[in-house]
Amino acid sequence: MLFSKVTGHSALKKKLIANALEGRIAHTQLFAGPEGCGALALAIAYARYLRCENKTAEDSCGTCSSCIKMNKLVHPDVHFTFPAIKEDSKSKGLSAEYITEFREAFLQNPYLSLENWSDWIDAGNKVPSIYADEANEIIRQIGLVAVEEGFKIFIIWLPELMNVQAANRLLKTLEEPSDRTLIVLVSERPQDLLATILSRAQMQKIERYSVEECAQIVHSLSGAAIEKCQKAAEIAEGNASVARWLVENQDESDEQLNLFRSWMLACYTYNISDLISLTDQFHKLGREWQKGFLTYSLFMIRQTMLKNHQATLNRLTDTESAFLDKFARFFHPGNYETITTFVNDALLHIERNGNGKIIFFDASLLISDVFRKEKFARTTA
Ligand SMILES: [Zn+2]
Numbered sequence: 001m002l003f004s005k006v007t008g009h010s011a012l013k014k015k016l017i018a019n020a021l022e023g024r025i026a027h028t029q030l031f032a033g034p035e036g037c038g039a040l041a042l043a044i045a046y047a048r049y050l051r052c053e054n055k056t057a058e059d060s061c062g063t064c065s066s067c068i069k070m071n072k073l074v075h076p077d078v079h080f081t082f083p084a085i086k087e088d089s090k091s092k093g094l095s096a097e098y099i100t101e102f103r104e105a106f107l108q109n110p111y112l113s114l115e116n117w118s119d120w121i122d123a124g125n126k127v128p129s130i131y132a133d134e135a136n137e138i139i140r141q142i143g144l145v146a147v148e149e150g151f152k153i154f155i156i157w158l159p160e161l162m163n164v165q166a167a168n169r170l171l172k173t174l175e176e177p178s179d180r181t182l183i184v185l186v187s188e189r190p191q192d193l194l195a196t197i198l199s200r201a202q203m204q205k206i207e208r209y210s211v212e213e214c215a216q217i218v219h220s221l222s223g224a225a226i227e228k229c230q231k232a233a234e235i236a237e238g239n240a241s242v243a244r245w246l247v248e249n250q251d252e253s254d255e256q257l258n259l260f261r262s263w264m265l266a267c268y269t270y271n272i273s274d275l276i277s278l279t280d281q282f283h284k285l286g287r288e289w290q291k292g293f294l295t296y297s298l299f300m301i302r303q304t305m306l307k308n309h310q311a312t313l314n315r316l317t318d319t320e321s322a323f324l325d326k327f328a329r330f331f332h333p334g335n336y337e338t339i340t341t342f343v344n345d346a347l348l349h350i351e352r353n354g355n356g357k358i359i360f361f362d363a364s365l366l367i368s369d370v371f372r373k374e375k376f377a378r379t380t381a
Contacts, residue, residue: 001045001070001110003059006038007240008213012204016046017057025050025151026202027177032190033206036214036239040157041110042206043184044070047078047153050182066148073103076147081138082157083114083128085121092133111217113241114158114188114351115288127353130162135169142173142181152181159185160192167194174200209238218243231315235299245292254319256296261323263297267367268330275364283357290356294347300324301340304331335370342366 003013019025033039045060048070052060060067069075082102086093095102098121105120106112118128138154146152156162162170174183174197185201187193209217214233217240219226224247232250236242250256259278266274282290303316307328316324331339346363350356 001041001048002062003042003045003049006041006045006110007217008209009038009042009206012042012206013045016042016204017049017059020046020050020055021057025182027181028174028183028185028201030185030187030190030193030198030201030203031206032187032203034208034239035113035188036111036236036241036243037206037208038111038217038240039186039188039206040106040112040155043155043157043186044073044106044110046184047075047155047182050151050153051075051078073106077150078153078155079138079141080155080157081130081134083117083130083161084134085123085126085128086131093129093131094134094137095130096137109221109241109244111221111240111244114161115291116241116245119288128161130156130159130166132163132165132169135162135166138170139173142178146180150180154181154183155186156183157186159187159197160189167197171196171200209233209240211238214238214240214243218247222247224248227315234315235296237295237299239295242292242295245288246296249289249292250296254317256293257300257317257320257323259293260297260300261327263364264327264330264367267364268371270368270372275361275368279357279361279364282360287350287353287356290350290360291347294343294350297343298340298347301331301336301343304328305333305336308332330371335374338370339367342370 003017006013031039031043048060048067049055051066051070053064053066054061066075070078073080080099080102081095082098084093084095084098091097101121105117109116114128121128142152142154159167171194177183185193185197190198190203211230211233214236215226215230218224218229218232221244222229229243229247232243232246235246259281262274263278266278282293285293300320303320303324304327307324308331342363346359349359
């Protein structure tokens with residue numbers, strides 16, 4: 001990954017390059033940004049730049065022996081730590097056990113999300129984590145001399161998934177950084193990191209992509225039509241990982257719209273048997289799909305408010321527009337925020353690996369309740 005291959009973030013790239021050229025390199029850095037913002041890709045481009053033998057004031061050279069190794073993520077002095085699972089009783093859940101898969105997954109999709117990664121390693125219902133043994137492994141590696149001259153770099157992806165034991169062990173290393181060692185934490189939820197870790201890291205904040213940037217990324221990765229990518233980017237609010245998933249998995253037959261319509265209708269009419277069957281359907285389709293569907297639901301709910309404010313609606317299909325014509329009147333400023341919060345919470349719980357069945361059914365009951373209270377208020381008014 002060259003800096004030039006990572007979309008956007010030009011100010012941050014300039015800052016990283018300038019600091020590197022001046023030799024101002026903090027030992028522990030935290031690249032913090034939401035899912036699908038390219039933080040991991042940037043960290044890898046940064047590692048490549050620091051190791052490049054012929055770097056320019058703009059980027060790595062791309063052709064030196066170090067860059068060639070970085071093309072395949074096989075540089076002996078650039079180490080990767082990421083969440084993994086313990087496949088069987090013999091497995092320690094070390095990153096080293098999954099390094100081949102990790103290289104393949106990243107090279108295929110530099111905007112990798114935890115869900116993409118879980119799917120890639122067939123984690124099933126297991127929650128990938130960074131275990132204490134992995135922290136020992138990092139400490140051991142830090143103690144070894146670099147294979148080649150220059151910085152030894154440790155990229156830790158999603159450190160928020162370190163268990164407490166691992167985090168505490170690693171903390172010692174962060175407190176006493178060894179010379180020529182750089183640790184880059186790449187986090188989507190820095191608020192979940194130990195305060196003691198946060199305080200030792202220099203933060204590089206990475207912003208969400210704009211819809212246009214996100215659409216360009218998805219377009220170049222998937223080859224899908226730009227209009228389709230723009231719509232997906234809009235739904236995903238700039239999250240390149242979710243947008244790509246939507247482009248590659250959303251079929252043209254309005255499947256998500258139909259489900260969203262059935263869901264909202266069942267909530268509005270408080271039809272429990274429909275809600276149960278929708279919950280089963282939701283549950284069977286897997287986490288990545290659930291995330292895509294809830295993201296789409298949030299997008300449609302946002303559109304209702306725009307419609308009610310007579311704003312111009314963007315990128316809706318004719319069927320979606322027709323649906324909103326009837327549906328938007330059920331939403332108003334008094335319930336919009338509450339319902340959005342319920343759907344958002346459901347999305348958050350899915351991302352944190354909660355049980356899809358319980359999450360979806362709970363959210364449905366909460367939304368039903370909002371509509372029922374309003375109907376009750378209207379009939380008693
Ligand atoms: Zn180079």
